[in-house]
Amino acid sequence: MQYAKKLLDEVGIDSRRVEMFNMGASDAQKFTGASDKMTERARELGPNPITAKKP
Amino acid sequence: MNEFEPKVVAFCCQYCAYSAADLAGSMRLQYSPNVRIVKLMCTGKVDVIHLLKAFEGGADAVFVAG
Amino acid sequence: MIVADRKPLEQISSMIEGNNKILIVGCGECVSVCMVGGEKEVEILASQLRMAAGKEGKKIEIGEATLERQCDKEYLELLKDRIENYDVVVSMACGAGVQFLAEMYDHKIVLPATNTRFIGVTEGEGVWTERCRACSDCVLAETGGICPVTICAKGLLNGPCGGTNDGKCEVSKEKDCAWTLIYNRLNKLGRLDSIREIFPAKKYNVQTRPGRRIHEAFKEKE
């Protein structure tokens, strides 16, 4: 994960866009939490700078 | 693009996170509709290249759950 | 094995600046093992470069190829047709591989994506350390299999120097004193007498540059 973050930062893509979560099969809340958290974070950071440039 | 709806990709292990997502569904828990799930046999298989490719393909955020 | 590092993306990006068709060539030997220039790293660099270009709203075409080795013509030849479709070639091999590729395709711009570091070993997961400086006159027989030319900060053949300090080198507390290591190893082997022998000056004349070696069986042909 650290490596992925470094590679993204090098490109200039905010590495907070990628995370790892641990959960068990019965952790439904953890999954929804992770989903919401990452969606929220993407909203904060705005569109992926690559797609943003696409016409 | 007026209303920005983020695309989030989730790499999920079939046995833990995918089941958790499934359970969230049967429990009728509300969660972000922006998440696209990629089901894997095991998240141990996720390599950095998959994460990079997801961003290359236009994902706004990516997470691995396992 | 030859150990290398990848150059920062910024440096690679600026080397290829202005070119739209780029072929990235990996090498399946040492640089694959030290996780810097194998098939996987070719994919990663390609993806990074595509993203970096995409961010600027540019489109680039990247080809990916990984050869068995880049230090053998037989393998380099496999690129013959493909290479013509690209403006520049980025090699992820060690410096020797990059040069051999550039030599075979001397009408193409060939650029290095790695910094070649040393001849070393895998010390642990993701950790490599230097073991040999390719001095062409190996002394390992007398030093208990530990190379003072490489491990000693000063490359001393008759150590230790006065700076040895509790097994560490005066140059840095992080570095083991090569000659303490050698002493301990020779002691363990019951060969301490060997450390008393004075090494004559090293044969630097065998370290000609560039090195060249011809196998006995092939000498006549030359």
Ligand code: SF4
């Ligand atoms: S003495 Fe050291 S540098 Fe020289 S060949 Fe032997 S191991 Fe390599």
Ligand code: SF4
């Ligand atoms: S302290 Fe040991 S390793 Fe350091 S320079 Fe002296 S002999 Fe070499």
